[in-house]
Amino acid sequence: MTRARFGSVLRWLWLVAISAVIAFPVYVTVVTALLPQGDVASGRLIPIPTRLTLDNLREALQSAPLAEQYLVSVLVTVLQSGAQLVTAVLAAYAFAFPRWRGRGVVFAVVLATLAIPGESLVIPNFELVTALGLRNTLLGIAVPYLAAGYAVFLLRQAFLDQPRETWEAARMDGCGDLRALLHVVLPMARPQLVTAAMWCALSAWNGYFWPLLITDSPDRRTIQVGLAQLVVEQATTPAVIYAGTLLVLLPTLLLVLLGQRFLLRGLASRVTT
Known part of the structure; x- marks a missing residue:
């Protein structure tokens, strides 16, 4: 065996080992959530799906208002990630293409927000949301997070990788800033745009701490808070807890699977540039 082939085999073995470590908790969660409670009580390290049932999922949905909390989480995710993506696209365009005085200073301020601990903003955000009368509401959960500095940074770097001559040609042809952004800049940054959208959505x-703090009614809280409540109420039935975890895990798995092609394309473009 040549040295190059031996190195390739080692890389494949390393990738298989890392994939197994990552996939093992997901496998345990999915299988345990679908096993009868008697099989879960056997205490196997690696559960074997001999019999499958949906009873644990039904009990998880009935023991806590997970259905209402699921809907709240979906609405908050759509509203918050959509607002973050819109603000990030507009800010990144302003930082990448038009030249204006103070652009570097303003971008440095945006980057500085990434170094601010989120815990230090809890009290000001709580006072602001309460003063606006949005406590215990869906808007109250999303309002403090309608913009994200990391998404701005990510998209700005993607826009800077594009040929500036393309943007200048579009401007010379009569395109305004908004039209140039929608028809020229964004189509060339589609993989990075999907990556930013996935980051915002995830x-x-x-989110857990802020929805728990700003809401009072169980049906106004997010699914993450509901899962913590489920762990307390179903401490003696781990299969039900795994079922609730599976409900929380499914949207993230689907999001990653659907966006995998764009993620790989975005990584490849960063490597080749």
Whole structure:
């Protein structure tokens, strides 16, 4: 065996090992959620799906208002990630193409927001949302997070990788800023745009502390808060807890699977540039 082939085999073995480590918790969660509770009580390290049932999912949905919380999480994710994506696209365009005085300073301020601990903003955000009368509402959960500095940074770097001559040619042909953004810039940055959208959606979906703090009614809270409540109420039935975890996990898995092609294309474009 040549040295190059031996190195290729080692890389494949390393990738298989890493994939197994990542996939193992997902496998345990999915299988345990669908096993009868008697089979889960056997305590196997690696559960074997001999019999499958949906009873655990039904019990999880009935033991807590997970259905209402699921809907709240979906609405918050759509609203928050959509607003973050729109603001990031507009800000990244302003930082990448038009030249204006103070652009570097303003971008440095945006980057500085990434270094601010989120915990330090909890009290000001709580006072602001309460003063606006949005406590215990869907808007109250999303309002403090309608813009994200990381998404701005990611899209700005993607826009800077594009040939500036293309944008200048569009401007010379009579395209305004909005038309140039929609018809010239965004189509060339589609993989990075999908990556930013996935990051915004996952951040919104996985929010826990702020939705718990700003809401009072169980049916106004997100699914992450509901899952924590389910763990307390169903401490003696781990299969039901796994079922609730599976309900939370499914949207993130589907999002990654659907956006995998764009993620790989975005990574490949970053490597070749």
